[in-house]
Amino acid sequence: xxxxxxxxxxxxxxxxxxxxxxxxxxxxxxxxxxxxxxxxxxxxxxxxxxxxxxxxxxxxxxxxxxxxxxxxxxxxxxxxxxxxxxxxxxxxxxxxxxxxxxxxxxxxxxxxxxxxxxxxxxxxxxxxxxxxxxxxxxxxxxxxxxxxxxxxxxxxxxxxxxxxxxxxxxxxxxxxxxxxxxxxxxxxxxxxxxxxxxxxxxxxxxxxxxxxxxxxxxxxxxxxxxxxxxxxxxxxxxxxxxxxxxxxxxxxxxxxxxxxxxxxxxxxxxxxxxxxxxxxxxxxxxxxxxxxxxxxxx
Numbered sequence: 001x002x003x004x005x006x007x008x009x010x011x012x013x014x015x016x017x018x019x020x021x022x023x024x025x026x027x028x029x030x031x032x033x034x035x036x037x038x039x040x041x042x043x044x045x046x047x048x049x050x051x052x053x054x055x056x057x058x059x060x061x062x063x064x065x066x067x068x069x070x071x072x073x074x075x076x077x078x079x080x081x082x083x084x085x086x087x088x089x090x091x092x093x094x095x096x097x098x099x100x101x102x103x104x105x106x107x108x109x110x111x112x113x114x115x116x117x118x119x120x121x122x123x124x125x126x127x128x129x130x131x132x133x134x135x136x137x138x139x140x141x142x143x144x145x146x147x148x149x150x151x152x153x154x155x156x157x158x159x160x161x162x163x164x165x166x167x168x169x170x171x172x173x174x175x176x177x178x179x180x181x182x183x184x185x186x187x188x189x190x191x192x193x194x195x196x197x198x199x200x201x202x203x204x205x206x207x208x209x210x211x212x213x214x215x216x217x218x219x220x221x222x223x224x225x226x227x228x229x230x231x232x233x234x235x236x237x238x239x240x241x242x243x244x245x246x247x248x249x250x251x252x253x254x255x256x257x258x259x260x261x262x263x264x265x266x267x268x269x270x271x272x273x274x275x276x277x278x279x280x281x282x283x284x285x286x287x288x289x290x291x292x293x294x295x296x297x298x
Contacts, residue, residue, distance in 0.1 A: 021285050022149040023237060025187040031240055032183070033256060036273065038240070039249035040262045043283045044274060048261040052101045052112060055091075057172035060119045060211065061155065062087045064170055065137045067129055075129040081117045088113075119172055119211040126209060126216055134168075135159035143197035145230060148237050150194050152187075165203040167191050174212035184208055185219055189229040192221050202226060244284035247276055 031038040040046045063083045067075050092099045102109050136157040143150050156168035167188060176184055188206040196202050208217040243249050253268045265271040277283060 020149060021147060021237070022151060023233065023240075024150075024152050025190045026152075028190065028233065028236055029183060029187065031236060032186075033254065034252040034260075035239075035243050035249045036251040036266060037260065037262070039243070039273070039284070040265070043244075043249075043280050044277065045283075046262060046265075050095075050098060050101060053172075055098055055101050056112060056116050056119070059084065059088050059091060059116055060123075060172050061170055062091060063116075063120060064123060065155075068132070068134055068137060072130045072133070077121060077124045080120050080124070080129075084113060084116055084120070122211045122214045123170070123209065126211075126214060132158065135165075141191065141194045141198065143194040145193075145197065146234065148234070150190065150197075150233065152191055152194065154191050160204070163201060164205075165195065165199075165201060166205040166207055167195070167203045168207045168209060171208055171210045172212060173210065175208075175210040175215040175217060181217070184217070186229070186232075188219065189221060189225060190233065193226045193229050193233070196223075196226050240284065244281045247280065249273075 027038060027042060030041055041048075063080055066083055066087060067080050070079065088102065102112050134156045136154065139154045139157050141152055141154060154167055155170050158166040158168060160166070169188060169191075171184070175181075185206070185208075188208065192203045192206060202221060202223055204220070206219040206221055210217065251266050251268045257263060257266070257268065260266070263269045263271065265273050267273070
């Protein structure tokens with residue numbers, strides 16, 4: 001059966017490079033949602049068609065990041081909306097496959113850009129960028145916890161006098177129900193844990209900005225929260241290691257399956273996953289060696 005690795009892989013060596021166990025909030029969320037989804041994305045590296053909604057979210061994030069490049073007085077709604085098309089062009093230049101989603105000068109394209117502009121307008125109704133001076137934007141953070149590298153990208157980090165930190169994450173969808181709110185807060189606590197372990201400071205505030213329905217969710221963490229998050233991350237990684245060692249990436253059926261790109265391969269829907277690739281353990285535990293060219297894809 002494919003999926004077994006040689007002794008060096010199992011011991012933590014892959015080729016000439018040591019295995020580097022690493023986990024981001026996105027991949028942690030994948031495994032918690034469905035271990036088979038984690039396998040499809042991290043081990044099999046199955047392609048997923050880009051969606052217009054996801055691309056719109058990427059565009060809005062890009063505009064909200066770039067807006068802070070100009071002086072405070074120039075951070076107007078009009079200036080932000082004017083950034084949409086040039087930022088989209090920059091994204092397409094970096095990822096040409098996005099051009100198939102938007103760019104045919106059709107009515108659908110106009111509606112797509114109008115929807116993006118509406119999300120930007122909602123942000124202006126929630127926050128005033130002329131009164132904000134982020135300490136960091138699209139900040140890459142990384143910390144090692146018992147040999148496991150935790151890493152991620154933070155949309156915005158605000159710092160108040162006295163060193164008080166606020167971690168801000170933009171969401172272009174709607175705020176989740178209570179059933180799914182814990183997942184969003186886990187992501188923010190993950191970031192807070194990394195900041196605490198690298199800077200020795202517990203962020204004063206975690207803030208999720210939901211543009212889909214114009215809502216802000218705030219949470220004040222403490223050390224006990226972050227210690228619990230650390231224990232959860234360690235337990236989650238142990239579960240990933242067991243799945244990698246046994247090849248048992250069992251599916252977990254939920255309502256989120258309706259949006260999965262890999263239903264045709266899922267046993268829950270009558271499908272059959274592909275054979276595990278050679279070196280599956282190393283691929284499962286070391287995303288960089290698996291071909292992840294950027295640190296994470298939050």
